[in-house]
Amino acid sequence: MSLTKPVPPHHAAHGSRTPRSRGAVGLGLGVALVLLFVAIRLLAPEEVGNLLSNSVQDFFTLSISVVIESLPFVILGILLSIGVQVWLPEGFLLRHLPRNAVARRIVISMLGVLLPVCECGNVPLARGLILRGLSVGESMTFLLAAPILNPVTIITTYQAFGWDDGILVSRILGGFVIANLIGWIYSRHSSPMSLLTPKFQASCAHAHDEVPATRTRRSVDMFTKETSAMLPALFVGSAIAGLIQVGVSRDLLVTLGQNPVLSVFALMALAFVVSICSNVDAFFILAFGSTFMPGAIVAFLVFGPMIDVKMLALMRTTFTARTLVQLTVIVGLASAALGLAVNALA
């Protein structure tokens, strides 16, 4: 990667400096900022923490842990999205998909096997796929299926539950069916673009204007734009998740967990609140294992990767609020039906 790549004239015209010195100044500025943040970290006085009450402190610890846990997955998702948009030949992924709409969605719901990111990494990737021509309904199928139908999630779920109570099988099949159902419903929408936020629509409209710049530059530029969309949502979503956890008693949820019907809804509420990644949620719920009915666990493992506080914040960068409400209701009802069915059979 070179910093001296020629810059199109109309950019250089911003200032009288040459592109080379501009790059050097920018680089210097970047390094200075990194050092500034490191200095803040190193010089922050230890005593600050003592000013906070236990609950406030725990709010910060919980929110920070969601950020620290999700950030690497978000970065990975952005990198994969850059790979799809900038480095793969135009239409590479989409050209090989079947023409038939149903078969196409089925293949799309399996893409997670190739691109094993958890749900927070999927949002940037899905945005990239829409820009590359995937329809809105298909992007939802991908978004909902990939966190469940991917090798990491399947392995961790297997490690946690084995074949007990059909939890693993119900999770995989449930995720697959719900994702395809949603894709089918939204494929029938008369103007799918209206499901997207105006800002993202604008990006789509410009997606095919090739910017005259090197791939490296476009990659870096995309990184800047995607982080600007994703990171504020991640931080705000994590703070909300932390806040709810400090405020809502776990006891209440666990008490509800003994009832075959209520336990399903209680665990879906828990999944919505804790917002942990699908790659690891099986371990989390294992800690409650015997308190809850298997159907409730299935509902948790199917609903959580698709919809939760953090995901809604991230998806809001791309879809309108109205669309997300519909999506939440449909996925919620379908997950609940699945959970209740498993409980009825268990």
Next chain:
Amino acid sequence: MLKRLIARWQGILLTLVGIVATVWLGATGQLGLYIHPRYFWFSIAMALIGAVFVVAAFAFTPLPEEPDEATDAAAAPEHHEHSHHDTPEPPRANRAGTIRAALAAVTIVVATGALLVLPPTTLTSATATQRSINSATSSLDASSPTLVGGDTANFTVKDWALLLRQNPDVGYYADKDVDVVGFVTASPDDPENVFYLARFSVTCCAVDAQPIGVPVYLPGWQEQFEEDQWLAATGAIEQNPGSTGDEPLVLVTETLEVTEQPEQPYVF
């Protein structure tokens, strides 16, 4: 101008806050306060890759902006001909842009405060109380091998809590010395006489931390110790002398001393 700068750089700045926090926590061995050790290398590797992009983002001049809502609204009405006024954006879009920039600035400041200024800490007894201690033992139990008959010399509070559940027969503990470290949290059933020496058991990250602990019988413990204090205890498991409470077996201590919080306060 400032608004545009914030809109463009908010993601990079937030990423940088997260990256510096992650790498610093990793370098000082404190990443375990937030996530399970199995994610350490992945988090640090992605943070370092992210750092390369962040620095590169500063080195390149921005590519032409996509029109965002604010400029769209400004540009769309073509009949805006007598724009002799010095306001290129209509006031409404302008205000929305200002609010958005202000919120972004607040997010950046709060994120910096939370991740870079606050000292990293463990969860406190507030969360232990809220998540009801040992509620998860039954399932942790199911996933761990039986501890009955194991060598108890290196047992943590987690192992003891599981063992107490697996084998409630007091005779079994007659010749077994307990030596554990944990923090103090009051028993919800019998707060006068019993407290737990607890640790958080973490499966993924601090979000899923489950408090788990050994009940200690010591009437009037509040006069000597306070909640959240870390204690090292030795002693033996005995029948709970108090009749109230859910715990049939408790630790009766021989020695009980205030100690430093261990480097890795959670158990995995």
